[in-house]
Amino acid sequence: MSTQEQTQVKLQVQALEGIPALEAYIAAQDANKIRMPKPTTTVEKRVIRCPKCKGTGDYDGPTWEMSRECWTCRGEGTITRTKRTRVWPEGTSEQDVARYESELVRRYGVRLAKKALKEAQAHNARGAKADAFIAANPGLAQAFREDHAIIRDLRDQLTRKGSLSEKQVALALKIAREIEAREVARANAPKAPRGRVTVTGEIVSTKEQYNAYGYSFKMLFKAQEGFKVWVSVPSAIACEKGLEGRTLTLKVTLKPSNDDPSFAFGTRPTIVG
Numbered sequence: 001m002s003t004q005e006q007t008q009v010k011l012q013v014q015a016l017e018g019i020p021a022l023e024a025y026i027a028a029q030d031a032n033k034i035r036m037p038k039p040t041t042t043v044e045k046r047v048i049r050c051p052k053c054k055g056t057g058d059y060d061g062p063t064w065e066m067s068r069e070c071w072t073c074r075g076e077g078t079i080t081r082t083k084r085t086r087v088w089p090e091g092t093s094e095q096d097v098a099r100y101e102s103e104l105v106r107r108y109g110v111r112l113a114k115k116a117l118k119e120a121q122a123h124n125a126r127g128a129k130a131d132a133f134i135a136a137n138p139g140l141a142q143a144f145r146e147d148h149a150i151i152r153d154l155r156d157q158l159t160r161k162g163s164l165s166e167k168q169v170a171l172a173l174k175i176a177r178e179i180e181a182r183e184v185a186r187a188n189a190p191k192a193p194r195g196r197v198t199v200t201g202e203i204v205s206t207k208e209q210y211n212a213y214g215y216s217f218k219m220l221f222k223a224q225e226g227f228k229v230w231v232s233v234p235s236a237i238a239c240e241k242g243l244e245g246r247t248l249t250l251k252v253t254l255k256p257s258n259d260d261p262s263f264a265f266g267t268r269p270t271i272v273g
């Protein structure tokens with residue numbers, strides 16, 4: 001069987017998708033099975049001089065190597081070559097030999113297909129086991145819908161192994177609960193208004209920033225209504241100390257964040273009171 005024939009058969013089997021296609025291929029191939037005269041194989045062993053070290057047994061490479069022994073013959077200076085020859089029974093025609101060759105190719109294809117079939121069946125069995133596991137653990141199906149790195153990893157593990165430990169299930173459910181709680185909190189959070197507004201609230205924190213445009217002094221401002229604003233500290237109070245915790249009424253232009261409607265970016269802040 002030539003390498004080319006092997007490659008061809010391999011591609012043919014790889015193109016088969018699904019268990020029914022593999023089963024049909026195997027059945028069709030087995031229908032073509034032929035009885036054939038079998039050759040016997042004679043094995044002839046010959047000891048020859050090592051071609052790498054030319055019989056010296058020494059490694060002829062860089063001297064910093066630990067071992068000075070030839071790797072090919074392990075320092076023996078000789079290697080054993082095995083020659084296999086097919087011997088056909090008397091009366092075997094050239095046609096018979098050709099049939100034998102094609103039968104080898106056919107059998108190779110069947111071997112590959114049977115291996116692929118076994119893998120596909122094992123894969124399905126794992127999938128069925130994973131499905132049953134999800135069904136037996138309330139809330140897990142829901143949890144697996146969340147887009148979260150740990151959840152994804154647990155889902156992969158379940159697909160591979162067919163089950164998870166109790167701790168892993170508890171972890172998946174806990175993460176799902178936390179995500180849901182965050183979503184509820186976000187949905188219920190007070191929404192920041194848009195446009196030029198007057199807001200009263202408290203300075204939560206301040207931060208000095210340096211960027212391409214130079215220096216700016218920013219503050220996180222929490223309105224009485226509950227939404228938060230990221231805005232420059234108004235110049236009127238920028239030099240004062242102990243700004244955090246101070247209550248202010250500001251006139252400011254707000255633009256709510258796309259990611260979080262309870263958070264807005266403010267511009268042109270002026271102190272009203």
Ligand SMILES: [Zn+2]
Nearest residue numbers: 050053070073
């Ligand atoms: Zn050698």
